[in-house]
Amino acid sequence: MRILALDTSTEALSVALSVDDICQTRDEVGGAxxxxxxxxxxxxxxxxxxxxxxxxxxxxxxxGPGAFTGLRTAASAAQGLAYALDIPVARVDxxxxxxxxxxxxxxxxxxxxxxxxxxxxxxIVIAANxxxxxxxxxxxxxxxxxxxxxxxxxxxxxxxxxxxxxxxVLAALPVRPGADVPPLLACGNAWSPHAEGLSAxxxxxSANNPRLHALHRxxxxxxxxxxxxxxxxxxxxxxxxxxxxxxxxxxxxxYVRDKVALTTAERELARx
Numbered sequence: 008m009r010i011l012a013l014d015t016s017t018e019a020l021s022v023a024l025s026v027d028d029i030c031q032t033r034d035e036v037g038g039a040x041x042x043x044x045x046x047x048x049x050x051x052x053x054x055x056x057x058x059x060x061x062x063x064x065x066x067x068x069x070x071g072p073g074a075f076t077g078l079r080t081a082a083s084a085a086q087g088l089a090y091a092l093d094i095p096v097a098r099v100d101x102x103x104x105x106x107x108x109x110x111x112x113x114x115x116x117x118x119x120x121x122x123x124x125x126x127x128x129x130x131i132v133i134a135a136n137x138x139x140x141x142x143x144x145x146x147x148x149x150x151x152x153x154x155x156x157x158x159x160x161x162x163x164x165x166x167x168x169x170x171x172x173x174x175x176v177l178a179a180l181p182v183r184p185g186a187d188v189p190p191l192l193a194c195g196n197a198w199s200p201h202a203e204g205l206s207a208x209x210x211x212x213s214a215n216n217p218r219l220h221a222l223h224r225x226x227x228x229x230x231x232x233x234x235x236x237x238x239x240x241x242x243x244x245x246x247x248x249x250x251x252x253x254x255x256x257x258x259x260x261x262y263v264r265d266k267v268a269l270t271t272a273e274r275e276l277a278r279x
Contacts, residue, residue, distance in 0.1 A: 008247070009058065010065045011049055011088070012240035014233075015041040015081045016073025016101040017136060017196060023236035024052040025244070030237050031055065042080045049084075063092060065252065067243030069234050070098040071261035072144040072161045073136065078260035089255035096258040097243035097251075102146040102195075103155050105134040107238035109194030109230040112150050126150050130190040131158065133173060133225060135197035136233070138163050141204070143197040144263060145169055147176055149189070154245060163264045166204035167212070174218040191221055193229035 010025040020037030022045065023030050033048045053059060068085035071078045089096045106112075110126040126132075128151055135145040142165050147158040159176050162169075177191075198205070205226055213219040246252055 008064050008244065009062055010067055010097075010240045010243050010247075011052075011060075011063050012067035012069075012099075012236040012243055013045060013049070013081050013084060014069030014101060014104065014236050014239050015045060015077040016069045016071060017077065017233040018074075019233040020044055020048070021069075021234065021236035021239075022048045022052060023240045024049075024056055024058075025237075025240040026056060026058070030240055032235065032237050034235070037077065041077060045080060045084050060088065061092060063088075063094060065095055065097060065243060065247055066092075066258075067097040067099055067236075067239045067246075068258060069101040069104055069236070069239050070259070071101055072138070072163065072263045073101050073260075075262075078262070082258055082260050085258045086255045089258060095247070095252035096255060097239075097246040098253060098258060098261070099239045099242045099246070100146070100157075100161060100261065101234045101239075102134040102136070102144065102161055103148060103157070104234040104238040104242055105136065105195050105232070106132045106148050106155055107242060108235040109134075109232055110150070110192065111238070111241075112154060126192070127190055128152060130192055131177070133191070133193040133195075133222075133229075135169070135193065135195040135201075137195075137197045137200050138264065141165055142264075143169055143195075143201055145173075145195075145197070147173065161261060161263045166201045167208035170205065170208050170212065170219060170222060171216075173222055174216055177218055177222075188221070191225045193225040194232060195229065196231060196233050198226060198229040198231060 012023040148155045209223040
């Protein structure tokens with residue numbers, strides 16, 4: 008299978024071409040440049056592999072959550088290519104791709120990667136990316152023999168509310184008698200910009216919630232990275248095998264923030 012994968016959900020631009028389990032990538036600074044550089048990078052990868060766009064079987068896109076303009080850039084490119092080539096699209100959760108970037112769990116063909124030095128089965132991963140406006144996009148996943156299982160869907164919160172939500176999810180997990188507490192890991196690009204807010208929230212709340220101690224340790228040792236298109240390609244292959252790809256018209260971004268600006272009345276009330 009020939010998969011072209013792209014992610015522009017953060018300030019990074021990442022493109023990957025996966026051909027029969029062999030993946031080639033291109034990574035650059037994105038942001039405002041992403042809309043200009045995305046398709047040329049795709050063309051470069053295809054040319055290097057001796058392929059044309061018409062040789063592709065699947066488009067994988069980092070669907071979000073993430074930066075609004077970046078998500079629209081990836082969605083527009085994915086839709087345009089899928090329409091023109093009459094091929095499906097895999098809408099990949101960028102936070103799941105974040106977990107797969109930081110702690111590679113699967114080979115390109117979907118088989119389990121047995122490398123306990125990277126991640127143990129049962130491990131829980133907090134994936135969090137900076138959402139600006141004093142907030143972070145986050146989701147929780149657990150690794151098992153079939154891949155990543157979602158414990159909490161993508162959400163957007165301030166550091167304090169995110170910590171409380173993480174503790175609530177962890178408290179609700181079933182505990183097997185005699186079983187160890189599963190390893191807790193963190194990844195994403197939210198930890199540096201929100202370090203002060205997270206530390207302050209942990210110090211303020213941990214006295215009444217001991218679970219926050221383990222969360223704080225995970226945050227302090229978080230893997231700092233952005234979603235890679237190589238991870239998007241691996242997860243796209245999974246979606247295709249499971250019959251969960253979509254037609255071009257359904258290749259829409261995943262938004263979790265439904266309010267980015269105040270109305271005139273709300274601004275006046277805030278000033279008052």
